[in-house]
Amino acid sequence: xxxxxxxxxxxxxxxxxxxxxxxxxxxxxxxxxxxxxxxxxxxxxxxxxxxxxxxxxxxxxxxxxxxxxxxxxxxxxxxxxxxxxxxxxxxxxxxxxxxxxxxxxxxxxxxxxxxxxxxxxxxxxxxxxxxxxxxxxxxxxxxxxxxxxxxxxxxxxxxxxxxxxxxxxxxxxxxxxxxxxxxxxxxxxxxxxxxxxxxxxxxxxxxxxxxxxxxxxxxxxxxxxxxxxxxxxxxxxxxxxxxxxxxxxxxxxxxxxxxxxxxxxxxxxxxxxxxxxxxxxxxxxxxxxxxxxxxxxxxxxxxxxxxxxxxxxxxxxxxxxxxxxxxxxxxxxxxxxxxxxxxxxxxxxxxxxxxxxxxxxxxxxxxxxxxxxxxxxxxxxxxxxxxxxxxxxxxxxxxx
Numbered sequence: 001x002x003x004x005x006x007x008x009x010x011x012x013x014x015x016x017x018x019x020x021x022x023x024x025x026x027x028x029x030x031x032x033x034x035x036x037x038x039x040x041x042x043x044x045x046x047x048x049x050x051x052x053x054x055x056x057x058x059x060x061x062x063x064x065x066x067x068x069x070x071x072x073x074x075x076x077x078x079x080x081x082x083x084x085x086x087x088x089x090x091x092x093x094x095x096x097x098x099x100x101x102x103x104x105x106x107x108x109x110x111x112x113x114x115x116x117x118x119x120x121x122x123x124x125x126x127x128x129x130x131x132x133x134x135x136x137x138x139x140x141x142x143x144x145x146x147x148x149x150x151x152x153x154x155x156x157x158x159x160x161x162x163x164x165x166x167x168x169x170x171x172x173x174x175x176x177x178x179x180x181x182x183x184x185x186x187x188x189x190x191x192x193x194x195x196x197x198x199x200x201x202x203x204x205x206x207x208x209x210x211x212x213x214x215x216x217x218x219x220x221x222x223x224x225x226x227x228x229x230x231x232x233x234x235x236x237x238x239x240x241x242x243x244x245x246x247x248x249x250x251x252x253x254x255x256x257x258x259x260x261x262x263x264x265x266x267x268x269x270x271x272x273x274x275x276x277x278x279x280x281x282x283x284x285x286x287x288x289x290x291x292x293x294x295x296x297x298x299x300x301x302x303x304x305x306x307x308x309x310x311x312x313x314x315x316x317x318x319x320x321x322x323x324x325x326x327x328x329x330x331x332x333x334x335x336x337x338x339x340x341x342x343x344x345x346x347x348x349x350x351x352x353x354x355x356x357x358x359x360x361x362x363x364x365x366x367x368x369x370x371x372x373x374x375x376x377x378x379x380x381x382x383x384x385x386x387x388x389x390x391x392x393x394x395x396x397x398x399x400x
Contacts, residue, residue, distance in 0.1 A: 014080045018084040021085050029092065040164050123165055255316040298347065345370040
């Protein structure tokens with residue numbers, strides 16, 4: 001039997017994350033939205049320490065297993081907490097020191113030694129390039145082995161926490177002629193000669209979160225800083241599997257982005273209900289859908305869309321915790337939640353008129369913040385393409 005209720009442990013985590021969002025993030029969200037390219041907000045440093053302490057207390061027990069073998073572990077915990085924190089402010093959530101997208105890559109494909117060495121660093125992820133956006137296989141940054149060092153050359157853009165982080169996980173190719181099978185990921189620590197943050201982007205949303213452009217010019221890193229094997233597979237099947245290992249990071253991070261969209265959309269919807277109730281619009285479900293006002297039915301529709309996206313997201317995270325392949329489900333929840341998040345936040349601005357468009361409420365900020373959640377970690381179109389390949393049993397060569 002399917003149990004759609006969160007277990008007690010996750011309910012407690014959800015409550016703590018909501019308290020953080022309500023008491024810290026919401027009050028300072030507007031302040032830091034107006035201060036772009038600032039250092040890490042001082043208010044977030046004790047939050048990072050608190051999260052690190054909580055992780056230490058949990059120790060190595062991340063399974064959350066029950067008697068029947070079902071697990072609700074770190075992925076599910078991350079989803080529940082991420083939604084609540086982004087209900088407060090997505091930009092501040094992404095600015096908490098210590099846990100970047102690069103950390104997810106290290107956790108997914110790093111060796112035990114690498115996890116011990118780099119696990120406590122704040123690691124950004126650098127994939128996107130000026131000529132390689134949604135197509136990760138088109139990466140042009142190169143890595144060449146020279147003795148006991150890798151030499152990296154290339155340019156990366158849109159690296160979240162690329163300036164504030166301690167290190168960057170860089171995607172680079174060992175051989176451009178081979179294609180995606182030669183793409184590997186490397187850990188490059190800040191301060192390494194040849195690595196330079198050339199600018200931080202001015203953005204529509206998530207303004208407090210730094211988004212960096214980074215260049216690598218004959219940047220030398222130790223041989224052991226490659227994540228996974230340095231070998232290039234010699235058969236088509238092996239190459240497909242190798243690139244699949246690199247892409248495994250997204251199976252964990254896409255549900256996290258979906259949870260961000262859930263949080264910001266729910267926050268916008270709750271504010272909208274409060275504003276409309278003051279005007280006498282009370283969506284209390286006392287009347288059927290066909291006997292309710294237009295505004296009430298709009299709220300009902302958005303709530304239904306939000307709940308369907310939430311269930312898809314929880315499923316993808318649950319599968320990851322239980323070691324089930326979830327690439328299709330990760331893309332499904334990311335596509336659904338990203339689109340729903342955009343639609344709900346924009347519709348809330350429309351429904352609230354001048355109050356939605358002004359800075360009297362956070363609705364216009366939520367609308368700006370939500371747009372990127374349908375773009376990064378793979379655009380809507382890329383997610384639909386991945387889903388179609390899984391459904392139809394097609395390869396990336398068969399269906400482009």
